[in-house]
Amino acid sequence: MxxxxxxxxxxxxxxxxxxxSxxxxxxxxxxxxxxxxxxxxVNGREIILVGTYNYMGMTFDPDVIAAGKKALEEFGSGTTGSxxxxxxxQGHAECEAALREFYAMDHAMVFSTGYQANLGLMSVMAGRGEYIVLDADSHASIYDGCAMGNADIVRFRHNSVSDLEKRxxxxxxxxxxxxxxxxxxxxxxxxxPLKEMVAVAKAAGAMIVVDEAHAMGFFGENGRGVFEAAGVEDDVDFVVGTFSKSVGTVGGFVVSNHPKFDILRLVTRPYVYTASLPPAVVACAATSIRKLMSAHHKRAxxxxxxxxxxxxxxxxxFELGTAEAESAIIAVKMPDQQTSAAMWTALIxxxxxxxxxPPQATPGFNLLxxxxxxxxxxxxxxxxxxxxxxxxxxVGLPVSA
Structure with a gap:
């Protein structure tokens, strides 16, 4: 067998x-x-955290913690329902109101995780005879959402405007x-390159989703993301994001100006069939989101x-993944997995x-x-x-101070 x-x-x-080893x-x-x-x-020793995605440092913000404590006492530990x-x-509605204000959009929908936000949106937005066109390096949650649906999937080369247009x-x-x-x-x-890609997509009559999970909080004048910094806010149909990065807790969301957006609440399975976030979590998220609106000094x-x-x-x-800093993520390339593990251990x-x-996440190269x-x-x-x-x-790398 x-x-x-x-x-x-x-x-x-x-x-x-x-x-x-x-x-x-x-x-x-x-x-x-x-x-x-x-x-x-860790093991009795203090370490510097340089791998948490806690971009804006909101996890220990006193106002965020106070909001979570208050909600826990007033509304209990969980909702036990979809x-x-x-x-x-009340806290879920308040969290969605904070998102609408933050993004200056008409609609916001909070999911229990960022993964589920992508899973839900990708699985229902396109069906049989329709197409989802995505970057080859898209996050696993995007690919998994596509697999749940019935649309035809078309991939283009990572960040290639010309390949997107061709396809x-x-x-x-x-x-x-x-x-x-x-x-x-x-x-x-x-x-x-959102400005160019959005123009190409619009010319082809496509709707556009931008996942700003790793950009929310510090890209753009208001911290809305790369789409804000690129000046394409009016041309993007949906923005997906997460609370587990700059917001400092857990959860996911989709915001949009589309007038029919709310039907997603009835057809998106990861929203309909999953228990909602605990009251303390949405209270923390709403407080954090509102504080991020004015976090200009933190962004700078x-x-x-x-x-x-x-x-x-x-x-x-060190060999890095980008020629210059494009975000708060800095990827350090390693020659092989053994060196990568040895370097990780040496850093600890x-x-x-x-x-x-993990090697399956970056086929062909090793990263810290x-x-x-x-x-x-x-x-x-x-x-x-x-x-x-x-x-x-x-570990024998050719580096020096």
Whole structure:
């Protein structure tokens, strides 16, 4: 009898080899204490967090915490129901109101996770005889949402305006089309050329979704994302986002100006058939979103810190995923998985946590991924770079201070 786990054997072998190498397991690190958005305790030692996506440092904001405590006391620990049944509380409505104000859009719909927001939207927006056109490097949640639906899926080369245009021009002119883009791509932190891509999509008669999960909070004058910074707010039909990055809690959302948007509440399965977020979570999210509207100083500092760290790591000899800092994500390329794991372990020993990206997420190359926080000081950035250099030298990389 065939073992249904046999198809995973190559990955199992790879993982077992990593665990048997004597290096730390990068995928099961336990954080025993979280002291701030930038500090944690692991095995009794304090480490600097440089891989949490906590871009704006809102997880310990006193107003956010106070709102969560108040909601927990007044509304209990959970809703025990879907948004379309008993799971819409005052806090869920308030959270959607905060999103409408933040994005200056007419409609907002909160999901239990960002993953479910993409899963829900992609699975229902296009059906048989219609097309979803997406970047080849799209997030897994986008691909999974497409797999749930019945539309034909067309991929174009990552960030290639010309390939997007070519593939759109091959589709029937009368067919419904949805173009899916991301403001910031999370593997290497590069941004999409949204101005050009949106123009191409509109010329082909397509509707447009932009996932701003990794851009909300610090791109654009109001922190709305790359689509705001690119000046295409009036041409984007849907914006998808998450609360688990800059907002500092958990959940997902879709915002839009489309007049028929609310029908999605009845046809989107990951919304209809999932318990809604706990009252404390939506209270935290609403408070955080409203504070992000005026977080101009945080945005400015995060950009300054990201550019500084990117330049200093490049200057030390590290190979990075982008030529310059395009976002708060800084991807450090490694020559192979063994070196990647060794470097990750050396960084933990130096007191720095980054993400070692699982090999299946980045076919063809190995990455250590950093994400800076607005709460990282200039001194933190200098210390992180110094520890990177020491760790790199310890594993034999050609780097120097």
């Amino acid at each position: 065939a073992d249904l786990f046999d198809k995973f054997q190559p990955l199992i072998d790879q993982y077992e080899a990593l665990r048997g 004597g290096l730390r397991d990068p995928f099961h690190l336990q954080m025993d204490e979280i002291k701030s958005p930038t500090r944690a305790v 948004r379309v049944l008993n799971g819409t509380y 759109l021009n091959r589709l029937p002119a009368e067919a419904g089309k949805l173009v899916v883009l991301e403001g910031v791509y999370s593997m290497v932190g590069d941004i999409a 500092h995060l950009w300054q810190a990201s550019r500084k760290m990117h330049a200093d790591l490049r200057g030390a000899g 020993e130096e007191g720095v946590y980054v993400n070692m990206v 991924r950093c994400s800076l926080c607005a709460e990282h000081s200039n001194e933190d950035v200098a210390e992180i770079v110094a520890r990177f250099v020491r760790a790199g030298q310890a």
